[in-house]
Amino acid sequence: MRTLRSPASKLSLFLLLSINLFLIILVILTVFGIASAALIRFGWVPANFYERPVVGPLFFACVVSLFIGFSTLIMIDSVLIKPMHRMIDAVNELAKGNFGTRIRLAKGSHSLEINEFARSYNKAAEELGSVELLRKDFINNFSHEFKTPIISIKGFAELLQDPELPQAERDEYLEIMISESDRLARLAANILELSKIDSQKIGSGMTVFSVSEQVRRAILMAESKGAAKSLAFELEIDEVAVLGNPDLLKHAWVNILDNAIKFSPDGGTLAISVRRTEQSAQIRIRDEGPGMDETTLRHVFDQFYQGDTSHASEGNGLGMALVKKVLTLHGARIDIDSAPGEGTTVTVTLAEAEATLGKNEAL
CATH class of the missing domain: 3.30.565.10 (Histidine kinase-like ATPase, C-terminal domain)
Incomplete structure (x- = not known):
């Protein structure tokens, strides 16, 4: 089984989330600043409120905010982004015909939807692999069954080219060739019938x-x-x-x-x-x-x-x-x-x- 690895482009979604988080914090701070200015202007907050020593608490608040932001991004990367890229890689491998590819996720570390997608994908890949195996077996068996009577007919036709071949043997070879031809006809008829039944709907002809x-x-x-x-x-x-x-x-x-x-x-x-x-x-x-x-x-x-x-x-x-x-x-x-x-x-x-x-x- 192939082990999937996320491509280098996985950073794109991480950066996008980082920018979005930064913009959200920026908007919140802007709104907070405008609100604070309005409160001071209307006298709801003393004008000398911000003259007090608040550098320490503000620095502490910034550090905590950054820590929370980066922790959130790391969690999103682990729980959402990396599994999504594994799923994208798996689907691409499936499109290439690699039906042995599976998505491996640690239980409990991802959302229910991602775990369910992984289970559904693995089941679909397994079913497609089984169908592919049956298809290959069918082609191999069909080739064998089709080739055998053709080789037989060709061999006896070459023997019939001998002008000194006794009539009894000639008749025997002709009988075998007719029998092999009938075998080919039955094989073709059965294949066509199976194909017809596969596309048949039970509602028709009832x-x-x-x-x-x-x-x-x-x-x-x-x-x-x-x-x-x-x-x-x-x-x-x-x-x-x-x-x-x-x-x-x-x-x-x-x-x-x-x-x-x-x-x-x-x-x-x-x-x-x-x-x-x-x-x-x-x-x-x-x-x-x-x-x-x-x-x-x-x-x-x-x-x-x-x-x-x-x-x-x-x-x-x-x-x-x-x-x-x-x-x-x-x-x-x-x-x-x-x-x-x-x-x-x-x-x-x-x-x-x-x-x-x-x-x-x-x-």
Whole structure:
């Protein structure tokens, strides 16, 4: 962390305060002199009052005044001016992108407002530092995910230039190139979707619709992928409506189902339920896959994070990040229950339409 030092220009405010204090004393003395002259002129004070020996008391008064003045200036410099310059330096460092800068003030030696500003600044700098770290991680991960399929496509394209390459290998390489191209397309689509959700406002596109019907359609869309792995679907769907953006929520169900199918073993069972609970809709999807350990569970919603570090399974680590953003936008809760070798259960809880409408009317 950078230790802040006040610049040489810090004297400007100190001198300004000194001049102001001098002018205030000068005005007070002038007013006092005029008042004294008026009192003598009107006879309210004896004319020989000031002929008495008062040099000692006046000198003492001047010394005390100077001491009080300088003490006041030193206190103002310590309590106000120096902290202000530390804050100015800190803000300048923040503007340069140095998010590790902090304002350090001794407790109790400054006003409440300055201490509060320092706390607010430190909190803002910490948040900005976290955002910057996430941004760098995002760029690094995106670059890796984007570069890998491009290198793969380039490598197989160079192999295809060989005129003596057997047709079987040629077809295999073309299939891999098509697969990698699809991977790039999915990555670009997910990035665009995340960007769209980040700028989305919950008030736009809101309508009451049947979440039960939407989940059924998501299952139909995923049926071909399930059939390829001979999965059995166990369905338990109540009729329940919610207030939300159907286009956004559709992405949530599709991504959760895709994950469940991707990690399910061949011939496994996928249990899907939609139930009405107390003023809410509960959507639950359970698979019989390998499950997740505690580390994977902690990072499951991080962008580009993949529990399968070998990247043997299809995906780019954006699906669950997209799901989390969509559900957060709707004020919904998502819980994941999983353990190695025990499969994974994803539970989403959405407010029922009647409960949501009733709450909005009450507001």
